[in-house]
Amino acid sequence: MRDRNLRHDQVNVGLSRRAVLTGIGALAGIGAVNLLTATGRAAHATPALRTGGRSVAVLGGGMAGLTAAHELAERGFTVTVYEPTALGGKARSITAPGTGTGGRSDLPGEHGFRFFPGFYQHIPDTMHRIPFPGNPNGVFDNLVAAGGFRMSVAGGPDLMMPAPGAPTRLEMYNADVLRDSLTAMFTMGTSVPAPEMSVFLKKLVMFLTSSIERRDGEWEHQTWAQTLEVAGKSQAYRTVLVSALTRQLVAARPDRASTRTIGRIGQAFVLNAAGVVPEYGHLDRLLNAPTNEAWIDPWAAMLRGIGVRFEMGKKIVGLEMAGGRISGARVVDETGRASAIEADWYVSAMPVERAVELLTPQLLDADPTLAGMRELVVDWMVGVQFFLRRSAPLSDGHVAYLGSPWALTSINQAQFWRGDFAARYGDGSAVDCLSVDISDWDSPGILYGKPAKRCSREEIFAETWAQMQRSVNDGPTPMLRDEDVVHRFLDPGVAWDPGRSANTNATPLLVNTVGSLEHRPHARTAIPNLFLAGDYIRTDIDLATMESANESARAAVNALLEAADSPAPPCAMYRLHEPAELAPMRALDAQRYAAGLPHILQT
Structure with a gap:
C-alpha cells in the first residue's frame, strides 16, 4: 500500500x-498564499482593564475553547476551561457504549467524520504544537491523504x-x-x-x-x-x-x-x-485514528501539562456584570448544584445556540451589537456509523451520493486508521467503520416518505442504508450488503421526543444564510473583559468548521492580549488566498x- x-x-x-x-x-x-502574522488589534480598542490580572475562564471546551486555552496558557495566563459534556465538542469521537469485549475498545463513532482540506491553515499550525509519540511534527503527522x-x-x-x-x-x-x-x-x-x-x-x-x-x-x-x-x-x-x-x-x-x-x-x-x-x-486529508485518539486526547494531556485546568460537567447558565465588566459567571454541575466562578478575563467559547441564552438586557445594554447573534440560524448535520464485517469497496476517499434525498456523504474509515480494526475495537467481528454524514434532515426519504427529523432511530438506519444502496448497488456486484452490517450507531445528540413525534438534536450546526454576515459578532466585545470564540464569530473562512472555530479563538486571544497589555506575541493568523x-x-x-x-x- x-x-x-x-x-x-x-x-x-x-x-x-x-x-x-x-x-x-x-x-x-x-502566486503564494497570504500568510499574515496579524496582531488582531482593533483600530479603536475597547477600554482595557489595567489590573494585570492573569486568570482566564474559558467557557466551553470544544474546538474554540481548547484553542483559546492553548494559546493563552502558552503566553503565561492561568486558564480554567468549563465544559458541560466532553472535550472536543462536535470534533470529538463518540464511542458506541458497551460494544467492546475481550479487552478491545468500544466501537468508535464520530460526529459524522473529520475532514481537513488543504486550505485549512490554523488547525495544522495548532496540530504541529501538540506532541505525539513518534511524530516529529506532533499530531499533524496523524493526518493522511x-x-x-x-x-x-x-x-x-x-x-x-x-x-x-x-x-x-x-x-x-x-x-x-x-x-x-x-x-x-x-x-x-x-x-x-x-x-x-x-x-x-x-x-x-x-x-x-x-x-x-x-x-x-x-x-x-x-x-x-x-x-x-x-x-x-x-x-x-x-x-x-x-x-x-x-x-x-x-x-x-x-x-x-x-x-x-x-x-x-x-x-x-x-x-x-x-x-x-x-x-x-x-x-483531502483525514486522521489516521479516531479523533480522540489521534488528536483530542493528546491535546488535552498537553494542555494539562502546561497548567490548564478542566472543570468537567460544568454548564454556564449566566454572566454577572458590575461596573461595566463581567464580574462572575454562574454554573451548574451535573447534579444541578449551582456555584459561581470568578476570573479576570472571560472567553465565551460556547456554540451560538447556547451563547444567546446568556444575552441578558444588561449585557445587551453594554454591547448592543450582540443582539445580532439571535438572528443566526442553526440546522442539523450529524452522523451515522455502520460497522461492517466486510469492508465495502466504495472509494479510496469520500463518497458523495448525488441525488440522495438526505444529501449523504460517507467514508470507509479503517483504510486510513492505523492498526487492525477488528483487533482493536468491538467484539472482533467488525473490520471497518462506514461513517456517514446526513446533511439534509428535512427532505422525505425513499422508504418511509418522512424527513430524518421525523424518523425513529431504526428508520434513520434503514433509510440511510437504502439511499446509499440505491446509489452504489446498481452495478453487477452489490457494494453494500445487508448481511455485512454488524452494528449501527447514531450520534447520541439525536433523541426521539414522543410528545412531538419528532427528533431533537442537542448539537445543531450553525448554517450560513444570506445577509447573516452583519449579525456575526467580532471576537472583541464592548465589555472590556469578555471575548467571544466560536464558528459564529466573524472569521475569514465564514463557515461552521473546525478551522473557523480555531481562527476565532486566536482572534479572541489577540484581543485579550491587547486589553491586558501583555508583552506576549500575538497568535498567528492566516487568510484564504x-x-x-x-x-x-x-x-x-x-x-x-x-x-x-x-x-x-x-x-
Whole structure:
C-alpha cells in the first residue's frame, strides 16, 4: 500500500488526465498564499482593564475553547476551561457504549467524520504544537491523504476523481484562460448540458474577478441558487453543481446560503485542487485514528501539562456584570448544584445556540451589537456509523451520493486508521467503520416518505442504508450488503421526543444564510473583559468548521492580549488566498460597483 503519511510541506500528487492538468494549469501563476502574522488589534480598542490580572475562564471546551486555552496558557495566563459534556465538542469521537469485549475498545463513532482540506491553515499550525509519540511534527503527522473522491448517482455512471495534483505552469493569465481552466475541471465526467455548464462557469469566473466590495454588498445578499439561476435547469445541473457543492461539501443549503460565502469556499477548493498555493496541503486529508485518539486526547494531556485546568460537567447558565465588566459567571454541575466562578478575563467559547441564552438586557445594554447573534440560524448535520464485517469497496476517499434525498456523504474509515480494526475495537467481528454524514434532515426519504427529523432511530438506519444502496448497488456486484452490517450507531445528540413525534438534536450546526454576515459578532466585545470564540464569530473562512472555530479563538486571544497589555506575541493568523493576478480585474470591478454598475460579465 502506498505511504499515506503527509509532510508539512507536501504538495498534491498528479492527476492522470492531461486535459485537466492543462486546464487547471492556468491557475498556476496565482502566486503564494497570504500568510499574515496579524496582531488582531482593533483600530479603536475597547477600554482595557489595567489590573494585570492573569486568570482566564474559558467557557466551553470544544474546538474554540481548547484553542483559546492553548494559546493563552502558552503566553503565561492561568486558564480554567468549563465544559458541560466532553472535550472536543462536535470534533470529538463518540464511542458506541458497551460494544467492546475481550479487552478491545468500544466501537468508535464520530460526529459524522473529520475532514481537513488543504486550505485549512490554523488547525495544522495548532496540530504541529501538540506532541505525539513518534511524530516529529506532533499530531499533524496523524493526518493522511485520501486517494480520490467518488460521486455516485443512482442508475447512472459514477465519477471517480483521483486526488488533484500540481498543474503545468502557463504564462498567460486572463479571464478566457481562467474560464477554460474551470471548464476542464468541472466538466470531467459530468452529464451537465453544455449550455448550463457555461452558465455555471460564467458565474464562477464572475465571482473570482469580483471586488471585495461587490462580494460583501451584492453576493452576500444572493443565495447560491439565485446566483446559479437554478430555475428551469436540468436535474444534473441542480444535483452536481448546485446541491453537491453546498449540501455535501460544506453543509450549506443552496437556497439559503450566501453566494459570498459559498463562492469564497469554492474558490479555496479550486485553488487547492489546482495545487498552486504552496502553503496549502493535500486537498483531502483525514486522521489516521479516531479523533480522540489521534488528536483530542493528546491535546488535552498537553494542555494539562502546561497548567490548564478542566472543570468537567460544568454548564454556564449566566454572566454577572458590575461596573461595566463581567464580574462572575454562574454554573451548574451535573447534579444541578449551582456555584459561581470568578476570573479576570472571560472567553465565551460556547456554540451560538447556547451563547444567546446568556444575552441578558444588561449585557445587551453594554454591547448592543450582540443582539445580532439571535438572528443566526442553526440546522442539523450529524452522523451515522455502520460497522461492517466486510469492508465495502466504495472509494479510496469520500463518497458523495448525488441525488440522495438526505444529501449523504460517507467514508470507509479503517483504510486510513492505523492498526487492525477488528483487533482493536468491538467484539472482533467488525473490520471497518462506514461513517456517514446526513446533511439534509428535512427532505422525505425513499422508504418511509418522512424527513430524518421525523424518523425513529431504526428508520434513520434503514433509510440511510437504502439511499446509499440505491446509489452504489446498481452495478453487477452489490457494494453494500445487508448481511455485512454488524452494528449501527447514531450520534447520541439525536433523541426521539414522543410528545412531538419528532427528533431533537442537542448539537445543531450553525448554517450560513444570506445577509447573516452583519449579525456575526467580532471576537472583541464592548465589555472590556469578555471575548467571544466560536464558528459564529466573524472569521475569514465564514463557515461552521473546525478551522473557523480555531481562527476565532486566536482572534479572541489577540484581543485579550491587547486589553491586558501583555508583552506576549500575538497568535498567528492566516487568510484564504486571493490571487494577485486577478487584482487588476477586481480593481476594475470595484470601480464599477462604486458607480452602481454590474460586473462586466453580467452585461
